[in-house]
Structure formats: C-alpha cells, structure tokens
Amino acid sequence: MTYYDQHLHTHHSFDCQESFENYLALSPGQLVTTEHLDLCNPAEDFADSMPDYDAYTAEIAELEAKHTIRILKGIEIGFVKEHWPAIASYLAGKDFDVQLLSVHQNGKYDYMDDVVLTLDPQELIADYYTRMLSAVETADSCNILTHFDYGVRRLSLTPEAFQSYAEPYLIPLFKAVIEKQLAFELNAKSFITYGNRLLYNYAVPLYRSLGGKLFTLGSDAHRAADYELAFDDMSEFLKGFGVSHLATYQKGKLQLVAM
Ligand SMILES: [Zn+2]
Ligand SMILES: [Zn+2]
Numbered sequence: 001m002t003y004y005d006q007h008l009h010t011h012h013s014f015d016c017q018e019s020f021e022n023y024l025a026l027s028p029g030q031l032v033t034t035e036h037l038d039l040c041n042p043a044e045d046f047a048d049s050m051p052d053y054d055a056y057t058a059e060i061a062e063l064e065a066k067h068t069i070r071i072l073k074g075i076e077i078g079f080v081k082e083h084w085p086a087i088a089s090y091l092a093g094k095d096f097d098v099q100l101l102s103v104h105q106n107g108k109y110d111y112m113d114d115v116v117l118t119l120d121p122q123e124l125i126a127d128y129y130t131r132m133l134s135a136v137e138t139a140d141s142c143n144i145l146t147h148f149d150y151g152v153r154r155l156s157l158t159p160e161a162f163q164s165y166a167e168p169y170l171i172p173l174f175k176a177v178i179e180k181q182l183a184f185e186l187n188a189k190s191f192i193t194y195g196n197r198l199l200y201n202y203a204v205p206l207y208r209s210l211g212g213k214l215f216t217l218g219s220d221a222h223r224a225a226d227y228e229l230a231f232d233d234m235s236e237f238l239k240g241f242g243v244s245h246l247a248t249y250q251k252g253k254l255q256l257v258a259m
Contacts, residue, residue: 007218022224038078129169183214
C-alpha cells in the first residue's frame with residue numbers, strides 16, 4: 001500500500017463545498033475524508049458544525065457501489081473541554097476509520113480570528129498548549145494530533161521566540177501524545193500556506209527526541225486541487241530526520257507504510 005492523504009474535507013464539512021467525486025479521480029487505492037465536528041463553532045456563529053453521519057455513510061455506500069476505490073470514514077474532532085460530553089455522545093455508536101484531534105477554538109473565539117492579534121503571544125501559547133494537552137489526555141479514541149501550530153498561525157514568531165514560549169508546554173504535550181500513541185501530523189496548510197515550516201523544523205526533532213515515532217501527512221484540503229498538497233516536500237523533510245514510515249489508520253488500527 002502507498003501512503004494516502006489522511007486529512008481532507010468535502011461538503012459534509014461546514015466550510016467546504018467539494019465533492020467526493022473530484023477527490024476520487026485523484027486517489028490511489030483508497031480515499032478517506034475527515035469531516036469537521038466543531039460544536040458551538042465561533043466560525044459558524046456558535047452553531048454546532050457536525051457531519052450528518054447517516055447522509056455521510058449513505059453517500060459513501062453509494063459511491064463505493066459505483067467505483068473500485070475503497071472509501072474510509074473519518075472525522076476531525078475540534079476539541080473544547082466543556083464540549084467533550086457532547087462530542088463523546090456524538091461519537092458513540094458511529095464507526096470512523098480515523099479520528100483527528102484538533103484544537104481550533106476555546107468556546108469564545110477561533111484561534112484564526114483577529115482577536116488573537118490583540119493577545120500577548122506568551123499567554124496565548126500557554127493557553128493554547130494547555131488546551132491541547134487536555135485534549136490529548138481526554139479524547140481517548142483519537143488517532144492523530146493535527147496542525148500543532150494552529151493556535152499560532154496568525155502570529156509571526158521566530159522559531160527561537162516560539163521555542164522559548166512553547167517548549168515548557170510542548171515537552172509534556174509530546175510525552176502525552178507518545179503515551180497515547182497518537183501520530184503527529186505534518187499539515188500542508190501549516191507547512192506551506194501559513195509558512196510554519198520552521199516551527200515543524202523545531203518541533204519534529206523535539207518529538208523524536210522524546211521517543212515519538214508516528215507521523216502522518218495531511219493536506220487539509222478543502223478542494224480537490226489541494227489533494228496531497230506538498231506531500232513530496234513534507235516526505236523529504238521527514239526523511240531528513242530519519243523517519244522512514246508513515247502511520248495509516250483503518251477502523252482505528254495502525255498500519256505503517258514505507259515512504
Ligand atoms: Zn483543522
Ligand atoms: Zn481540517
């Protein structure tokens with residue numbers, strides 16, 4: 001099996017219009033989509049953004065009958081501690097091949113909102129990674145920690161400033177990620193679109209030095225044109241740190257694939 005994109009969205013996500021068909025034309029042997037679950041979502045006027053699981057499952061079954069490509073089910077869980085009981089009750093009884101764990105918001109604002117620019121970066125970082133640690137400790141069913149830099153995407157910090165503010169939080173965070181056997185995602189939106197490659201250049205060896213072995217690549221595509229965005233670049237980057245395999249998940253079960 002070759003590696004395949006494990007972070008992308010279709011019209012089952014609140015912020016996306018893309019169809020399955022456009023991705024299917026580009027997929028190797030299987031396709032997985034990871035739709036947004038963000039309750040009380042500030043990006044949607046605090047509406048609950050959640051995929052209609054029955055409609056999602058039905059569309060996948062219909063497509064699988066017409067195509068030879070296997071379509072897996074995925075979800076991107078936007079974690080807020082106070083929402084966890086409601087998130088857990090949404091997940092109960094539903095089958096997902098892969099579950100992504102993300103911290104997009106804090107119940108008041110999304111970390112991509114302009115308000116972030118008015119905050120003290122050191123306090124923002126302390127707050128963001130405290131929430132991410134709580135997410136990792138709480139959300140037991142997840143497989144992949146996504147875009148670790150989401151909370152600082154709006155800032156323009158040097159890697160040195162980021163390290164000095166974030167490292168006291170990242171060490172316990174990465175230890176928890178390793179203990180919970182979550183994979184660490186290289187996110188193409190972060191890496192390319194938001195120019196945070198240097199933050200990954202700092203964080204990947206830190207995670208490795210603590211014993212981290214599991215990595216995934218995700219385009220975070222919201223349109224088929226971004227399917228497997230920057231995968232060659234991110235693969236080469238990981239190989240530079242001695243990484244030779246990537247993690248894939250089917251029915252939540254880990255399978256390593258050579259790069
Ligand atoms: Zn996300
Ligand atoms: Zn996403």
